[in-house]
Amino acid sequence: MEHSGPGWVVVGVDGSDSSRHALEWSAREARSRGAGLWIVTALEIADPQDPFAGPVAPADVEESPQFREGQALLDYAERWVGRLYPELEVRSRLVLRSPAEALLEAAEEPGAAVVVVGSRGRGTLASAFAGSVGVELAAHSPVPVVVLPKRHEVAAGTRERVVVGIDGSSASENAVEFAFAEAARRGTELVAVCAWQPITAFALTMGPLPAEVFDEDPVAESARQTLEEAIAAPRERYPGVLVNVRTVRSHPAAALLETATPTDLIVVGSRGRGGFTGLLLGSVSQSVLHGAHGPVAVVR
Structure with missing residues (x-):
C-alpha cells in the first residue's frame, strides 16, 4: 500500500x-x-x-x-x-x-x-x-x-509531554530515539526517567550483607550515568527538544506511571535488560500498559 x-x-x-x-x-x-x-x-x-x-x-x-x-x-x-x-x-x-x-x-x-x-x-x-x-x-x-486506555481521561490544565523510560537495554535505546522524534514533531517537552531500586531489595534473602550494600549512592549514580549516556546522542540530533531528566528511587513501572498524566505519551521498550526472552513483553512494559491512564507506545 x-x-x-x-x-x-x-x-x-x-x-x-x-x-x-x-x-x-x-x-x-x-x-x-x-x-x-x-x-x-x-x-x-x-x-x-x-x-x-x-x-x-x-x-x-x-x-x-x-x-x-x-x-x-x-x-x-x-x-x-x-x-x-x-x-x-x-x-x-x-x-x-x-x-x-x-x-x-x-x-x-x-x-x-x-x-x-x-x-x-x-x-x-x-x-x-x-x-x-x-x-x-x-x-x-x-x-x-x-x-x-479503556477510558478517555484528561488532565485539565496540563500540556502534552513525552515520557520515556530508560534502562540501558537495546529496546530502551530504540524507545529513546522514538521518544525524541515524537517530542520534536509535537513540539513538546521530553521527560526522561531512569528508575533505580536499592540492592538490599534483592539481596536480603542472601544472608548477612556487607555494609557497602546499604550505600545507595553508587546505585543512584549508576542510574544517572545510564540515563545521560542514553540521551546524549539523540540530544545532539534533536537540539530543539527540551529534556527534563529524572532519576527516581522506585520500581520502573511505578516511576513512569507516577510521572505521566493522561495527556502524556509514555514510551517504553518492549523488554528491558532484565527481561526473560521467552516472555511476550517485559514486566515493566506490561505493567505500564495495564496501569496507564493515557497512551503508551511500546518500541522493540
Whole structure:
C-alpha cells in the first residue's frame, strides 16, 4: 500500500468505546504526521460443525451477519473520520483472521509507521481488540505500537509531554530515539526517567550483607550515568527538544506511571535488560500498559 506522505497510521477498531478513542487519536496522529489513516477490523467465524476446530472462512462468508457488521463498522468509521478530517486519506480493510494477526499483517506492509489499538475491546466483534491483543502486537510488531486506555481521561490544565523510560537495554535505546522524534514533531517537552531500586531489595534473602550494600549512592549514580549516556546522542540530533531528566528511587513501572498524566505519551521498550526472552513483553512494559491512564507506545 503506497501513500504520498510519510506512511500510514494503522488502527484496529471493533466498535467498543476503547476502539473509538483509538480511532479518534489515530486520526489526529495521522493528520499531524501528514500520513494516511488505515482502519482495520478482523473477523473470525467459527466452524458450526466443529466448535473446537477454530475459526474458518466459509464460502458464503460475505453473506454472514458478522461480515456485514464488520463492513458496516468500517464504513461508519471512514465516514466519521471523513467528516472530522476531510483532508485525510483513509482506507480500510476487513481481515478474516484474529485481531492480532490482522494488525501484525498491516504493520508489516510498506509505509506502516505506527499501529494503534484500544486496551479493551467489546468482546463481540472480531474477538475484540482487547488488552491481550495489545500485548501480542507490542511484542511482535516491526513498528511502534500505541495502546490507548479503556477510558478517555484528561488532565485539565496540563500540556502534552513525552515520557520515556530508560534502562540501558537495546529496546530502551530504540524507545529513546522514538521518544525524541515524537517530542520534536509535537513540539513538546521530553521527560526522561531512569528508575533505580536499592540492592538490599534483592539481596536480603542472601544472608548477612556487607555494609557497602546499604550505600545507595553508587546505585543512584549508576542510574544517572545510564540515563545521560542514553540521551546524549539523540540530544545532539534533536537540539530543539527540551529534556527534563529524572532519576527516581522506585520500581520502573511505578516511576513512569507516577510521572505521566493522561495527556502524556509514555514510551517504553518492549523488554528491558532484565527481561526473560521467552516472555511476550517485559514486566515493566506490561505493567505500564495495564496501569496507564493515557497512551503508551511500546518500541522493540
